[in-house]
Amino acid sequence: ISDSKTLVDDAASILLQYQSGELTPIQFKQEIINKVLLGGLFPGTVVGIAGSSGHGKTTLMQGLESDILNESLKPNCKDYMILKNNYEMSVFKLFLRSLKVGLRKKVAHLLSEEFTNEEKILFESIKAQESDPRIKYFENPTDPETWFKVVEQFIVQNSHVKHLVITIDHIALVQSTMAGKKDGIDTMIERINY
Numbered sequence: 001i002s003d004s005k006t007l008v009d010d011a012a013s014i015l016l017q018y019q020s021g022e023l024t025p026i027q028f029k030q031e032i033i034n035k036v037l038l039g040g041l042f043p044g045t046v047v048g049i050a051g052s053s054g055h056g057k058t059t060l061m062q063g064l065e066s067d068i069l070n071e072s073l074k075p076n077c078k079d080y081m082i083l084k085n086n087y088e089m090s091v092f093k094l095f096l097r098s099l100k101v102g103l104r105k106k107v108a109h110l111l112s113e114e115f116t117n118e119e120k121i122l123f124e125s126i127k128a129q130e131s132d133p134r135i136k137y138f139e140n141p142t143d144p145e146t147w148f149k150v151v152e153q154f155i156v157q158n159s160h161v162k163h164l165v166i167t168i169d170h171i172a173l174v175q176s177t178m179a180g181k182k183d184g185i186d187t188m189i190e191r192i193n194y
Contacts, residue, residue, distance in 0.1 A: 026163055027074060028067045041068075043163065046192055058089060058169055062097065068165055069134055079162040081134045083154060087141040087173035095130055102126045141173045144187035148194070168192075 017023040025040030176184040
């Protein structure tokens with residue numbers, strides 16, 4: 001049990017740090033996202049993106065991840081980091097998606113046609129953005145306990161980072177526990193909220 005004065009004093013101190021600009025939430029290009037998140041993405045916030053298969057959840061998340069490290073949107077994001085837990089799509093497929101959007105070409109054309117000189121420049125730019133050293137991957141789905149241990153260790157190793165964002169796509173692909181798939185997902189959600 002904690003004393004209310006201590007907790008409220010801490011909350012007031014944090015508020016003043018936001019007002020002074022010492023602390024800032026992560027902001028996104030889509031103002032509706034900032035509005036829904038009450039001003040942006042704050043430390044300790046857990047956000048779920050839900051929807052039917054094929055309705056753009058991964059595409060939306062790719063855009064948000066890109067915004068997090070966008071220096072023109074957020075000049076002080078040099079000390080931000082993203083840990084991407086991509087269970088549904090390989091880095092190759094995600095890279096193809098980024099190229100598809102950036103080059104405005106169909107994936108079939110990306111795979112079969114050589115780039116023009118102009119496209120080569122865009123390709124290199126997208127490649128540099130996607131291989132940013134502030135992006136880390138944990139691609140193999142594991143059981144919730146192993147995931148938590150690995151991620152907890154990663155957080156401790158990167159405690160110097162101003163904002164560390166962890167994304168998971170797709171939580172339903174976490175490995176089952178001895179009690180079954182539903183227990184695996186429930187345990188994973190519990191660990192995320194820890």
